[in-house]
Amino acid sequence: MRILFMGTPEFAVPCLRVLVDEGYDVAGAVTQPDKPKGRGHKMAPPPVKEYALEKSIPVYQPVKLKNNEFLDDLQHINPDLIVVVAYGKILPSYILEYPKYGCINVHASLLPKYRGAGPIQWSIINGEKETGITTMYMEIGLDTGDMILKRALTIGEYETAGELHDRLSVLGAEVLKETVKLIKENAAPREPQLNDAATYAPMLDKAISKIDWNKSAVEIKNLVRGVNPWPVAYSQYQGQTMKVWSVEIGDDCKKSTPGTIVDYIKGKGLAVQAGGGQCILIKELQFTGGKRMTVDHYLLGHSIQIGERLE
Template structure:
């Protein structure tokens, strides 16, 4: 773009902070920030501003926190800002058609997947859980559908076996910020060359639930390992140990040479502790061995699995 853009930024959680900071560091002008209303947080349930609001206030940017953008007064506020473009990153409110059309260049969204794969609420976690080899960020021209708009810019990254949802979130957050600035700097040309999404390739990233974080040891080891990594840091995979939940923060699959250990009884029931050593706690699954590396007992802090095992006779026990 030959001229800096007047930008409205709409976002709420940590994932939105890096793109907002990138805008503040750029030549573009952030004229207003939209974010969710302050929510109770912490043990005292004190009303707390979102990470995006906190950053906006540090830079003396006007902050708007409507309960809905369907309200005529809220829409009038957006229109009065006379923005060139609105950037939406994990904002949490639906943008009606009227709002989508208000900025000169419309509304853009940073989505943490390679659309049309993983539209919806939990694209980072679902990509890990499904065993995808790669994911990335898509900058999309928003329409009224759920992540259905035309694609302007994509960038990708490999998903590593050790990636948790947190580590992948952090990487994509930085990539999204860089992709946003690249898109804005070439916006008109990218809009002219926008690509439609292939509806035959669509998958949906359903919202996570605590119930699906419960481990079923009869599943295959690789599926369980991906679930554990995908649900870190929330809702955190867990099993039952001595009548209480045991949270599993990290696990890995064995190397080929580790499977030759004579302690492994391949006929043991799923959930049986086959071995305890400094590498972790080795569990028999429905198909294969899984090494638990970081655990958290009820009321305790997370710790290495080997440390957890020191005061307990685990070998041969069956986790539920």
């Protein structure tokens, strides 16, 4: 089976790796163009490109796919199957309809829940206890195609989006391996999605990461986890931006205005009044221009005033 792989970030690499390890003819890897990275803004290749070049897989980085702009390359590659994992562009119909076995996608949620670009983050922000991987046949709609396989996993109470991302990346490769085997054997199931049960997980932006201290301790905890490692939850302390990297739910607080720093507990963190009566314990923070560190470490060289309110 001749396969064209389409993917860009680190999440997609284990899926490409499993296709190579299983001995499939991976005839090309399509990925996003190189982008400037770091303080020096040097052009850096996407992780999928790095791995593909390491394995001598031809790499294609089209700027656009519309108007048949990738058709010549597609005809040259002539894939039987296209595998798409976090590629980052909508595929036009001429690509979706080209391969004999169709186009399949590895999606990081239990569809039809959390269609869209941010399923990992939103599953945590919304307090889900479970998520997983769905493989599906692709169509023009956004993550609306018939499902092939689903595999679930439990989300840890304090698991971050970054940690869940890494576990789902591994699971995605395992499910893809089984999916491609079934397709090759003409034994892959097709289960239509229930559109009435669908939810949407849009791409995150920095605006979502501002902490609303009027929300419950559980909601704040889930936000902090869901936007770690990007864009990172934040609040304002005495006019400075304070990133909040990790928290725990504390005991009931004294009745204070939500956002008020009510205590410092060594070894646990800063106790901040949340909505609903409970405290949030800020364990790790970072001020603009400074390093990420524990509250205990930060307070060795700085002070934070009890009674101040985080805005």
